Amino acid sequence: MKSVFKNKWKLPTSVNKIKTMKVKFIPLYIIATSVSLLSCEKFLEVDSPKNQVAAxxxxQDEKIANATVIGMYTSMNGFNSQFGSGLLSTLLSIAADDxxxxxxxxxxxxxxxxxxxxxxLDRLWSQPYAHIGQxxxxxxGVENSTLSTSVKAQLIGEAKFVRAFCYFYLVNTFNKVPLVKDTDVFKNNLLPQSSKQEVYDFITQDLVDAVANLTDPYxxxxxxxxxxxxxxxxxxxVYLYTQKWELAETTSSAVIADTRYKIPTDLNSVFLKTSEEAIWQLQTVNTSTAGVNTWEGxxxxxxxxxxxxxxxxYQKTLDAFESTVLGTDKxxxxxxxxxxxxxxPYSYPSKYKVRTSTPVAEYNTVLRLAEQYLIRAEARANIGTAAKLSVAVDDLNVxxxxxxxxxxSNTLNKADALLAVEKERHFELFGxxxxxxxxxxxxxxxxxxxxVTKGNGFTAxxxxxxxxxEIMKTNPNLKPND
Known part of the structure; x- marks a missing residue:
């Protein structure tokens, strides 16, 4: 996929701008970003606006349909300081104590x-909705196409995964958000916010569908x-966040059991594009700054x-890392x-170590195996039996x-095990x-x-x-986050 992400494009900055077309069109940048992967054939010549082709x-063309899907990932990581290219990580790391x-x-x-x-703040709302619109x-488009059943399943599975991913961040950031499920712009521009439970139900179903549709090979x-x-x-x-402990345990176990994914002993290999721990990564899309590997780096x-x-x-975070007879936490x-x-002396985050270099060595790592061990540990600790507490500690000890x-110790009680999970999640996933x-x-x-850690009078x-x-102005039915 090294030649997939080539064209520069600009993301809409408001929900209104995302959804103003009366006719369903596919933006041409989605297709153009993948043209070198596909062929040198001419784009479709249609009477659509110059920057769009009719959906x-x-x-109906498998290559172009694939290109539109690739365009979703292109749009998530094309520019610096965007939702998917490090902005969300940065803002929430600062809001917390990373x-x-x-x-x-x-x-x-x-x-x-x-x-x-x-x-x-507007970007944390408008940009995920832009990806949801895509x-x-x-x-x-795929459902109404004549593509083969297997191709349809794969592309729809990827689109539902991306939609669920974006809704996960919207609902956890803003609590109640509109559920945009289709391309009916007139209806969607006036949607009220759905409850957190409704959004989670939708996310869960999208992911269940994605699991059923997606292939196991990449x-x-x-x-x-x-x-x-x-x-x-x-x-x-999602099962962990919605406190479905048994489902969280069994689903994370299915990922952990896949031998393609490993916990490498070298921590400096975790965020490389070749990482064996990576489950899903975003390849940086860049034409503006030579040698960018990840926008965070x-x-x-x-x-x-x-x-x-x-x-x-944060100094208190640095101080929290353990130093034992075995040495300082690696x-x-x-x-x-x-x-x-x-x-x-100042300490800065160094998970991504490359500012610029060629060839590219690092990709933006979104999902990785360590989180699955932490999910399973927390689920087992919440189930709370002695046997589950013991294996929860085993997961943390990995x-x-x-x-x-x-x-x-495998004899931790439930309260101590949950505190241990909290600490390990901080040490492992900070930033x-x-x-x-x-x-x-x-x-x-x-x-x-x-x-305590920030000392700034933090309240509920x-x-x-x-x-x-600016987001509130786009829809008269939106209500402030209460």
């Missing part, structure tokens, strides 16, 4: 003083298009060894890096062994895809933890992320 025509940004742009997140006018176009030689196990991995997370890694590192791991050693400035710290923020909010631990109301004013 009814596009989805790391901060020292140059002021994200102070409202650092201080947990978010307003409906706070910059960047997924809906794919689903409808499409292509890399892990940049989701397969059956990627859908199961996300479904396991490009943003966080200092431009030289003498400049001020602006992304800094996750701290390998996934943070210290750089002095004016005689003061990651602790790799980190080089003392293994936990990744909002995990720390979502974990503290969903377990009602945010006030207890962040009021700070767990609510407001919907941006």
């Amino acid at each position: 009814e025509t596009a989805f 790391y901060l940004y020292a140059a002021g742009s994200y102070d409202a997140f650092k201080d947990n003083a978010l307003l409906s006018s706070t910059s960047f 997924a809906n176009k794919v689903i409808e 499409v292509g030689t890399e892990r940049v298009r989701p397969n059956k196990k990627a859908a199961q991995a996300l479904l396991a997370r 490009f943003s966080i890694v200092p431009t030289s060894a003498t400049v001020n590192p602006l992304y800094r791991v 996750r701290k050693v390998n996934w943070t890096k210290e750089q002095p400035f004016n005689g003061v 990651l602790r062994a790799r980190a080089g710290v003392t293994l936990l 990744e895809w909002g995990h720390r923020w979502f974990d503290l909010v969903r377990t009602n631990r945010a006030v207890a933890v962040l009021s 109301s700070d767990m609510l992320i407001p919907i941006h004013d």
Whole structure:
């Protein structure tokens, strides 16, 4: 897929702009981004607007239908500071206690003083909905096409996976969101918010469908298009978040049992594009900045060894990593890096180590095996029997062994096991895809933890992320996040 992602494009900035077409068209950038993968054939010549081709025509061609699906992933990782290219990870890491940004742009997140006018909030809403709109176009176009049954299943499975993925982040960020299920723009522009349970039910069904439709082998030689196990991995997370402990345990176990996925002993290999731990990755799409591997690496890694590192791991988080007779937690050693400035040492996140380089070595890792061990451990701990508590600790110890710290006792009680899960999730997943923020909010631990670790008077109301004013203007039926 190295030649798939070539064309630069611009993401819509409001829901209104996403859904203004009266006729169903497929944006041409979705197709153009994949033209080198497909062939040198001419694009369809139709009477559609110049930058679009009619969906009814596009989805009759298997190559172009595949290109529209690839375009969904292109759109998620094409520019810096977008929802899928590191922005969500950055904002929620700062809102929690993973790391901060020292140059002021994200102070409202650092201080947990978010307003409906706070910059960047609009992107966390409008951009996932843009991807959902693309997924809906794919689903409808493929369902109404004459493509083969197997091709239809794969493409619809991928589109439902992407739709579920985006709704997962929308509902966990904003609690109640409209459920846009089709391409009827007039109806969708006036949809009220659905309850969190309704959204989760929809996500679950999309992922169950994706598991049934997707093939187990990856499409292509890399892990940049989701397969059956990627859908199961996300479904396991959804079961965990909705407290379906047994389903979370069995679904994560199915992923863990797949021998393609491994917990490598070298922590510096986890975020490489060749990582054996990766379940689903996003390949960086870039024409604007030479040598970008991931936008997170490009943003966080200092431009030289003498400049001020602006992304800094919270000191209390650094201090929380364990140092035992076996040594300091290797996750701290390998996934943070210290750089002095004016005689003061600052530690910055270093999971992605490449700012720019050619050839590309790192991909944006979205789903990985370590999370499945953590999901299973938490599910087992919540089931709470002595036998389940013992194997929950075993799961945590898989990651602790790799980190080089003392293994936990298999005799932990339920409360201590759940606290151990919380800590391991922080050490293992810090800085990744909002995990720390979502974990503290969903377990009602945010006030207890962040009021201490951040020392900024964090209260229960700070767990609510407001919907941006510009988003509220797009739909008269939207209500603020209460």
